[in-house]
Amino acid sequence: MPKSRDYKLDFTRLKVDRGMDYYQRPLEWARLILEGFSPQSMQGKSHAPSLLFPMETVFESYVAKLLHQQVTSDYKVKEQIQSQTLVRHKEQNWFRLKPDLLIVKDRKIEVVLDTKWKVLD
Structure with a gap:
């Protein structure tokens, strides 16, 4: 053509x-x-x-990418990990927590991060 x-x-x-x-x-x-x-x-x-596009998801991915580039090799950045719950009641886990980002070292959570996309006036 x-x-x-x-x-x-x-x-x-x-x-x-x-x-x-x-x-x-x-x-x-x-x-x-x-x-x-x-x-x-x-x-x-x-x-x-x-x-x-859901800007909160785009922003979260952007922050995660920057963190991956900046943390040293002994730390790991994990995204949207559901590992804890807020309440345990009658042998059941309730209110699953899903933080945006975790920074982990030697399988121990070092930092929990929540990203926010806001338009500032």
Whole structure:
């Protein structure tokens, strides 16, 4: 396929026939991006769906990656480990705790971390 010289003209010539409906959304995203918009958040008449990400999960992964790079080799960073419960009642563990990050040395928990994603005003 040759490289497009005029994507706007190419989009006007584009025909999405029956059986090719699954191309419609990717084409709408491509048009948005080529026109300099972001499919993440915008206003207007476009029918392309937004790309939304759970920012708390993205931020937690980012912090974990940085910690992995910075701790020395005798420490381990563990993510989302369910190892403890808040209450033990009638031989049952209740309220499972799942901290975002743990720093462990020699199988002993040294640090418990909870990440927070906040937009500051």
